Amino acid sequence: xxxxxxxxxxxxxxxxxxxxxxxxxxxxxxxxxxxxxxxxxxxxxxxxxxxxxxxxxxxxxxxxxxxxxxxxxxxxxxxxxxxxxxxxxxxxxxxxxxxxxxxxxxxxxxxxxxxxxxxxxxxxxxxxxxxxxxxxxxxxxxxxxxxxxxxxxxxxxxxxxxxxxxxxxxxxxxxxxxxxxxxxxxxxxxxxxxxxxxxxxxx
Ligand code: ATP
Numbered sequence: 001x002x003x004x005x006x007x008x009x010x011x012x013x014x015x016x017x018x019x020x021x022x023x024x025x026x027x028x029x030x031x032x033x034x035x036x037x038x039x040x041x042x043x044x045x046x047x048x049x050x051x052x053x054x055x056x057x058x059x060x061x062x063x064x065x066x067x068x069x070x071x072x073x074x075x076x077x078x079x080x081x082x083x084x085x086x087x088x089x090x091x092x093x094x095x096x097x098x099x100x101x102x103x104x105x106x107x108x109x110x111x112x113x114x115x116x117x118x119x120x121x122x123x124x125x126x127x128x129x130x131x132x133x134x135x136x137x138x139x140x141x142x143x144x145x146x147x148x149x150x151x152x153x154x155x156x157x158x159x160x161x162x163x164x165x166x167x168x169x170x171x172x173x174x175x176x177x178x179x180x181x182x183x184x185x186x187x188x189x190x191x192x193x194x195x196x197x198x199x200x201x202x203x
Pocket of ligand 1: 009010011012013014015016017018116143144147178179180181182185
């Protein structure tokens with residue numbers, strides 16, 4: 001039986017980077033963002049519901065979801081955003097639960113659920129411990145801007161719309177400070193890997 005560590009943090013904090021560092025210790029993970037993309041792929045019932053609701057203009061020529069068009073609708077319309085979530089969230093949750101059940105049934109000591117909305121949604125109920133990846137907001141902005149090729153103002157707006165840093169930290173069981181370099185991160189991950197493998201010892 002393997003237990004579930006929820007990994008979360010703001011945009012550009014390093015959630016995927018941390019997941020890869022745990023993978024180097026043989027740890028499996030599922031990324032809620034990947035699952036969220038899967039449930040609206042062509043052929044999925046959620047995409048059919050979305051096309052029926054918003055009309056065929058919400059699809060690209062090759063039948064994929066036009067994410068930019070959808071974002072611009074739900075960004076300015078709270079009721080539409082709620083409707084969209086009512087269609088996608090139960091399906092995301094169902095798949096996450098299936099992935100987690102599969103990983104829980106292995107001999108691994110633990111596995112990860114990586115999710116930007118772990119604390120904002122009810123996904124935190126799916127995990128045994130919550131690991132928050134923390135960096136100062138200035139670093140969040142600069143790393144996001146350089147990774148996504150967006151300007152810093154856009155990155156700052158996304159950071160400002162997310163859960164405040166202190167609120168997130170207050171909900172953490174464990175914290176990784178990812179403001180250092182790759183070696184510093186690897187050391188912190190190794191320490192936590194030891195803790196999660198030997199939960200009855202103190203770190
Ligand atoms: P998102 O929420 O947008 O999916 P994320 O939290 O998964 O982002 P990553 O994609 O892992 O964040 O990291 C954001 C960027 O910062 C990437 O370009 C990554 O290579 C870089 N990065 C992560 N950790 C470090 C570090 N310790 N030092 C320097 N750069 C880093």
